[in-house]
Amino acid sequence: METKKNTTLREGFLVKRGHLVHNWKPRWFVLVPDKLLYYKYDGGKRDSCQRGKILLKDCEITSPFLDYENRPLVIKLRTKNGVDHFLEACSREERDDWAGDISAATEKLRGAEGVKGPDLQTATTTGPQLHDINLIKVLESMYDVHSGIKMGSHLDHGSLYSNCFSGSAVVDWLVFSQLALTRVEALTLASALQEESFLWPVGLKSVEALRTAGLTEHFMDDSTALYSFSDSLKKRGSVKAETSMSAVELSGKVIKRGYLLKQGHRRKNWKVRLFVLRSEPAYLHYYDPTKDDISPVGGFSLRACLVSSLGDNGVPSGVKGNIQGNLFKIITQEDTHYFIQAPTEQQKMDWIEAIRQHT
Incomplete structure (x- = not known):
């Protein structure tokens, strides 16, 4: 899967929105100094035919880009011709790393022309200084039904909280809104909003942070720390904690996220899935990155699972098609076999090690 070009700056899976039909498809992206190339995957292999390219000269980058309610990890690229490209990463860290590397490449291209100026929207010099901000106006903007922060249901230690949002979502929204x-x-x-009781902690993590942290550092830029609007705002919905047995397996701490290829059980075809490894309880879930649904399409307990690396000498038993390289297998306690392919040998070993620590 790895490109042989020496000029490769970064490569990996991203989910790209189509131009004519606005569907989302996983693609293999390769960042080189002056462009971003992307390829289709077919049968667990990268198609040798390049699917497209995004020229980076004079390209504008917006990260985070929060216009898609169920896709908070999107990067927006606008080329010098005004064409927009929307790319979704598998995690905040991956999103920020991709945005940083793309921004650095565009800066280098600009520097070669002797022109200076930021490209990444998070580094722009436009926007108000913190001491000029009216907290009431910020709160009103956050609360706006159409353009404000998106509220939803979130799990925390087995409890499902509705009409709330994460700390990282607040930070993303403030940056995206140029506040x-x-x-x-x-x-x-x-x-400051929390100090004025405009935002309240919800769930164990944010409540504990408020109790133990210093006065200026108690708000958490964390996707697992939950917050809600103050009750005095008579917000759009009440925050309720509902314990659900089906929600328990999704309540564990996220240990690892990433795009991997998985062989189907019935048709035996290979598709890119977003895998999420959780602990306490230990589960491995996988999601369809082409869908906006935030629920997993499958998953299983890691209790008593066996995970093993598959050799690269020929097609392993149980694998359909000429699929080779970076393969591993998980056998569940119910004797269900999962065949998975990682993008690189190192990522395969990282996933195997992480899963073994939770079996």
Whole structure:
């Protein structure tokens, strides 16, 4: 799967929105100094035919881009011709790394022309300074039904909280709305909103952070720390904690996320899935990145699972098609066999090690 070009700066799976039909499809992206190339996957292999390219000269980058309610990890690229490209990463860390590397490449291209200026929207010099911000206006903007922060249901230690949002979502929204220039500034602004009781902690993690942290650092830029609007706002819905047995397996701490290829059980075809490894309880779930549904399409308990690396000498038994390289297998306690392919040998070993630690 790995490109042989020496100029490769970064490569991996991203989910791309189509131009004519606005569906989302996983593609293999390769970042080189002056462009971003992407390829289709077919049968667990990268298609040798290049599917498209995004020229980086004078390209504008927006990250985070929060217009898609169920896709908070999107990067928006606008080429010098005004064509928009929307790319979704598997995690906040991956999103920020891709955005940083693409921004660095565009900066280098600009520097070669002797022109200076930021490309990444999170580093722009436009926007208000923190001391000029009216907290009431910020709160009103956050609360707006159409353009405000999106509220939803979130799990925390087996309890399902409705009409709330994560700390990282607040920071993302403040940066995206240009109410803060950086994540550090957004964190300070969010802490100020919490100090005024405009935002309240919800769930164990954010409540504990408020109890133990310093006065200026108690708000958490964390996707697992939950917050809600103050009750005095008579918000759009009430925050309720509902314990659900089906929600328990999704309540564990996220240990690892990433795009992997999985062989289907019936048709035996290979598809890209977003895998999420959780602990306490230990589960491995997988999601269809082409769908907006936030529920997993499958998953299983890691209790008593066996995970093993498959050799690269020929097609292993149980694998359909000429699929070779970076394969591993998981056998569940119910004797269900899962065949999975990682993008690289190192990622395969990382996943095997992480899964073994929770079996």
